[in-house]
Amino acid sequence: MSAGGPGAKEAPKYTKKDFESDQDVRWCPGCGDYAILSAVQKTLPDLGVPKEDIVFVSGIGCSSRFPYYMNTYGFHTIHGRAPAIATGLKLARPELKVFVVTGDGDGLSIGGNHMLHVLRRNVSVTILLFNNRIYGLTKGQYSPTSELGKVTKSTPLGSADRPVNPLAFALGCGATFVARSVDRNIPHMEEMLRRAVRHKGAAFLEILQNCNVYNDLAWNVMYDKESRLAHELRLEPGKPLLFGPPDDRRAVIMDGVVPRVVRAADTPESALWVHDETNLNAAKLLADLFAPDFPVPIGVLAAIDAPVYEEIMLEQERRAISERGPGDIARLLTSGDTWKIS
Amino acid sequence: MSEIAAAVKGNGKSLKELDRAVIRFAGDSGDGMQLTGEQFTTESAWAGNDVATLPNFPAEIRAPAGTLFGVSSFQLQFGSHRVYTPGDRLDCLVAMNPAALKVHLHDLKTGGLLIVNTPAFDKRNLDKAGYAANPLDAPALGERYRLHKVDMTGLTHEAIKDLPLNTKEKDRTKNFFALGLVSWIYTRPLEPTLEWIGKKFAKNKDVATANTRVLKAGHAYGETAEIFNEHYTVEAAEMVPGLYRAMTGNRALAWGILAAAQRSKVPVVYGAYPITPASDILHELALHKRFRVRTIQAEDEIAAVSAAIGASFGGAIGVTGSSGPGIALKAEAIGLAVMAELPLVVFDIQRGGPSTGLPTKTEQADLLQAVYGRNSESPVVVLAPATPGDCFYVAYEAVRIAAKYMVPVLVLSDGFLANGSEPWLIPEPETLPPIDVQFRTDADGFFPYLRDPATLARPWVRPGTPGLEHRIGGIEKQDVTGNISYDADNHDHMVRTRAEKVRRVAQEIAPTTIQGPGTGDVLVVGWGSTYGAITAAVERAQAAGRSVGSIHLRHLNPLPPDLGHILREYRRVLVPEINSGQLVRMLRAEYLVDAVGFNRVRGLPLASDEIHEAITQLLESQA
Numbered sequence: 001m002s003a004g005g006p007g008a009k010e011a012p013k014y015t016k017k018d019f020e021s022d023q024d025v026r027w028c029p030g031c032g033d034y035a036i037l038s039a040v041q042k043t044l045p046d047l048g049v050p051k052e053d054i055v056f057v058s059g060i061g062c063s064s065r066f067p068y069y070m071n072t073y074g075f076h077t078i079h080g081r082a083p084a085i086a087t088g089l090k091l092a093r094p095e096l097k098v099f100v101v102t103g104d105g106d107g108l109s110i111g112g113n114h115m116l117h118v119l120r121r122n123v124s125v126t127i128l129l130f131n132n133r134i135y136g137l138t139k140g141q142y143s144p145t146s147e148l149g150k151v152t153k154s155t156p157l158g159s160a161d162r163p164v165n166p167l168a169f170a171l172g173c174g175a176t177f178v179a180r181s182v183d184r185n186i187p188h189m190e191e192m193l194r195r196a197v198r199h200k201g202a203a204f205l206e207i208l209q210n211c212n213v214y215n216d217l218a219w220n221v222m223y224d225k226e227s228r229l230a231h232e233l234r235l236e237p238g239k240p241l242l243f244g245p246p247d248d249r250r251a252v253i254m255d256g257v258v259p260r261v262v263r264a265a266d267t268p269e270s271a272l273w274v275h276d277e278t279n280l281n282a283a284k285l286l287a288d289l290f291a292p293d294f295p296v297p298i299g300v301l302a303a304i305d306a307p308v309y310e311e312i313m314l315e316q317e318r319r320a321i322s323e324r325g326p327g328d329i330a331r332l333l334t335s336g337d338t339w340k341i342s
Numbered sequence: 343m344s345e346i347a348a349a350v351k352g353n354g355k356s357l358k359e360l361d362r363a364v365i366r367f368a369g370d371s372g373d374g375m376q377l378t379g380e381q382f383t384t385e386s387a388w389a390g391n392d393v394a395t396l397p398n399f400p401a402e403i404r405a406p407a408g409t410l411f412g413v414s415s416f417q418l419q420f421g422s423h424r425v426y427t428p429g430d431r432l433d434c435l436v437a438m439n440p441a442a443l444k445v446h447l448h449d450l451k452t453g454g455l456l457i458v459n460t461p462a463f464d465k466r467n468l469d470k471a472g473y474a475a476n477p478l479d480a481p482a483l484g485e486r487y488r489l490h491k492v493d494m495t496g497l498t499h500e501a502i503k504d505l506p507l508n509t510k511e512k513d514r515t516k517n518f519f520a521l522g523l524v525s526w527i528y529t530r531p532l533e534p535t536l537e538w539i540g541k542k543f544a545k546n547k548d549v550a551t552a553n554t555r556v557l558k559a560g561h562a563y564g565e566t567a568e569i570f571n572e573h574y575t576v577e578a579a580e581m582v583p584g585l586y587r588a589m590t591g592n593r594a595l596a597w598g599i600l601a602a603a604q605r606s607k608v609p610v611v612y613g614a615y616p617i618t619p620a621s622d623i624l625h626e627l628a629l630h631k632r633f634r635v636r637t638i639q640a641e642d643e644i645a646a647v648s649a650a651i652g653a654s655f656g657g658a659i660g661v662t663g664s665s666g667p668g669i670a671l672k673a674e675a676i677g678l679a680v681m682a683e684l685p686l687v688v689f690d691i692q693r694g695g696p697s698t699g700l701p702t703k704t705e706q707a708d709l710l711q712a713v714y715g716r717n718s719e720s721p722v723v724v725l726a727p728a729t730p731g732d733c734f735y736v737a738y739e740a741v742r743i744a745a746k747y748m749v750p751v752l753v754l755s756d757g758f759l760a761n762g763s764e765p766w767l768i769p770e771p772e773t774l775p776p777i778d779v780q781f782r783t784d785a786d787g788f789f790p791y792l793r794d795p796a797t798l799a800r801p802w803v804r805p806g807t808p809g810l811e812h813r814i815g816g817i818e819k820q821d822v823t824g825n826i827s828y829d830a831d832n833h834d835h836m837v838r839t840r841a842e843k844v845r846r847v848a849q850e851i852a853p854t855t856i857q858g859p860g861t862g863d864v865l866v867v868g869w870g871s872t873y874g875a876i877t878a879a880v881e882r883a884q885a886a887g888r889s890v891g892s893i894h895l896r897h898l899n900p901l902p903p904d905l906g907h908i909l910r911e912y913r914r915v916l917v918p919e920i921n922s923g924q925l926v927r928m929l930r931a932e933y934l935v936d937a938v939g940f941n942r943v944r945g946l947p948l949a950s951d952e953i954h955e956a957i958t959q960l961l962e963s964q965a
Binding site: 021023050051052053055056057058060067068070071072073074075076077078081084085086087088089090091092093095096113114116117313314316317320321324325326327328329330332333334336337338339340341342 | 384387388390534578581582583584585586587588597600601603604605609611613630631633634635636638640641642644645646648649650651652653655656657658660674675677678682768769770771804805806807808809810811812813814815816817825
């Protein structure tokens with residue numbers, strides 16, 4: 001039995017291989033999920049947590065097959081409910097390191113409500129949301145992150161609903177850690193995974209992921225070499241928001257309450273927007289930036305300390321037991337108004 | 343009312359002995375009728391009577407005053423013998439306003455006591471209740487019933503005129519006048535109520551004094567006023583000796599879970615979303631953190647059951663509770679627990695439906711939903727308590743079975759059991775059967791779907807156990823290895839295995855108790871909260887020399903192994919239910935017996951009179 005939180009036990013020196021299960025991976029060849037799986041398996045040895053203390057919980061969809069491929073504990077559940085199941089698991093076993101693997105459909109459509117509440121409660125789970133802007137497992141319907149007018153099997157004349165922005169959604173829910181990475185940027189993805197798993201509370205990591213079968217190159221803005229150079233904005237704490245090729249650096253600045261892109265060379269240092277992960281208002285503005293008019297921020301938008309749900313709940317339990325002793329059913333049954341019949 | 347003996351006391355008022363009485367307090371939602379009824383119940387329990395109660399209140403939190411739909415009532419029956427039901431027809435009705443009179447008068451026996459609060463019968467309230475003229479002025483009322491017109495409001499104000507309370511606060515104490523008066527009429531001890539007032543209003547002396555004075559004023563009014571020339575006593579019932587307490591069904595379910603948590607030494611996670619009439623289970627469990635019961639007020643019904651399942655996966659006992667509409671929402675997740683073969687306890691506190699239906703009224707119409715209401719072949723164990731106190735044992739048993747067989751167990755309580763209370767013989771916890779939870783820790787030869795040969799249960803493994811890392815989920819699994827499998831024969835095998843596992847719970851079922859002869863003309867088969875009404879009706883028929891027996895099913899899936907045999911020992915089978923015929927359908931399908939239903943779906947418990955009549959009719963139809 002483990003106790004004392006992740007890392008309390010001495011973890012053996014793992015390699016990536018220790019986290020690979022014996023199951024055949026069944027994603028389509030070329031799927032972005034392979035790179036994410038590999039990055040997760042590669043970063044977990046650095047976490048210093050025994051693998052028996054790690055649990056992957058998922059819902060339904062391509063991304064949700066993830067737990068089968070991890071040689072840890074895993075629970076592949078039902079559509080959209082992984083955050084709720086993970087919440088119950090953390091309440092039962094706060095010392096476990098719990099991941100929720102989900103997608104744009106599972107996490108933001110059928111399970112949107114649970115995503116809202118797991119973030120709001122700040123349950124200590126690491127949420128990996130694979131955003132490919134399409135329904136893959138059901139074979140190609142548009143998703144809640146698909147762009148307006150998306151032509152798919154279910155929307156032959158184009159979708160009529162506007163997309164949700166996962167980062168803005170998470171921040172709106174009160175998430176205490178919000179980050180974005182890209183499946184084809186492996187070093188960055190590994191860095192973000194390392195940050196996310198160390199966060200105390202709910203960590204929300206959106207990973208822009210390619211579905212090469214139903215929505216190929218949906219994130220080409222971040223794949224195409226030139227486009228990426230022009231648009232990728234690396235968020236780093238204490239650093240100004242600068243992006244673009246070396247010969248044409250751009251800065252994002254605040255003009256009143258409106259973000260604007262300006263030439264870096266023309267901008268005095270005092271006017272630069274310096275990234276601060278603890279500034280939630282700034283994070284909400286960053287979440288809305290996207291190509292073509294703005295750069296695409298990747299990195300940690302926000303990371304703050306806040307009370308953690310299961311810690312509060314368990315503290316209430318500890319206090320109740322320390323003040324009045326453990327529960328005793330015999331005493332409870334005979335407490336209050338009773339009477340004897342002889 | 344059967345009058346056994348009459349005596350005359352010093353005050354010149356005769357004291358008659360009764361063997362039982364049925365009383366209903368009725369008034370506006372704001373008149374405190376539930377409290378009055380609860381206190382009268384406590385007084386009766388103190389007096390040693392057996393008691394059964396029926397609270398009945400509107401779904402609205404503050405229904406508009408004076409309206410018919412805003413009437414709240416509390417009925418109880420107390421007696422010197424075993425009391426099975428809150429009673430059918432009333433011996434005494436207390437009506438605090440015209441609406442209460444209009445809604446409830448038809449249940450009062452001819453010649454019954456009718457006590458009304460006269461100042462409430464003003465033009466405004468009469469209009470709201472739809473009375474063209476004051477019914478108290480009609481001579482017929484006094485001829486048909488023993489009508490007592492009492493100025494409760496005026497006498498209340500008179501008793502506390504010197505206290506520094508405003509008119510509204512003074513008004514609010516008048517239910518204690520009614521309680522005091524009826525306590526005198528039925529010679530109930532005032533001590534428990536006085537004690538309760540002292541505790542409840544310890545911080546507000548004026549209110550405590552006011553309630554105390556008004557209670558005593560009501561009592562004194564009965565004793566001295568010229569209008570009451572007799573009162574009644576009901577001897578203590580012959581009950582099993584021991585320590586008793588009042589118990590409601592919802593509290594009993596919660597305490598059953600606490601007992602199971604303590605006995606199994608496994609923490610409980612209770613996930614719930616507020617819903618009438620199940621919310622009190624969440625409230626009660628949230629009070630008892632010392633038992634390592636962790637409650638989640640989830641964002642919705644699905645999250646509530648999902649959290650419970652996540653907890654079970656983690657090695658805790660996952661429990662969720664709701665009413666019919668919530669259970670419908672939980673169906674897919676319950677299917678996950680079936681597939682993942684995890685323990686799960688689900689309380690369904692049934693209410694009138696479908697849809698929102700009658701949230702505060704009782705019904706038994708979720709039986710088929712519980713047994714069959716999920717996609718595909720998804721068998722679960724279904725249990726039903728018979729009385730409020732029985733809820734304790736059934737909740738405990740649900741945990742025991744869920745953990746032993748690694749299955750979901752649904753418990754069908756209902757609004758009547760949930761809010762009704764009975765004097766409950768407090769059990770010795772150590773006499774409860776052990777709940778022996780064994781988590782697998784041995785990695786040698788481990789597979790997630792290895793099976794115990796006796797129960798077919800797969801091993802329960804707590805994450806955190808080295809060497810036993812494994813993945814489970816909702817996709818069909820190969821037996822033993824737990825690998826994903828789409829193999830046709832494996833699926834057929836797993837469907838049968840999941841069914842067989844539930845079927846084997848039959849080995850836990852004690853031989854069925856038959857109330858009456860082992861063979862005869864009519865067998866009455868019931869389940870759930872109709873136990874009291876059926877038992878009373880069958881005892882009456884037996885006392886009249888009829889060849890009638892009854893059985894009451896606690897196990898609805900699987901059914902008791904001896905049930906088929908018992909059904910065939912009777913010429914006819916009658917199945918009374920508060921639905922349009924659900925158990926009767928299951929019995930006909932399972933045993934090919936020509937069982938007939940007796941069905942009323944009015945949001946109210948069945949009356950023993952009507953069941954008795956149905957028995958009589960069935961006997962006559964076959965004669």
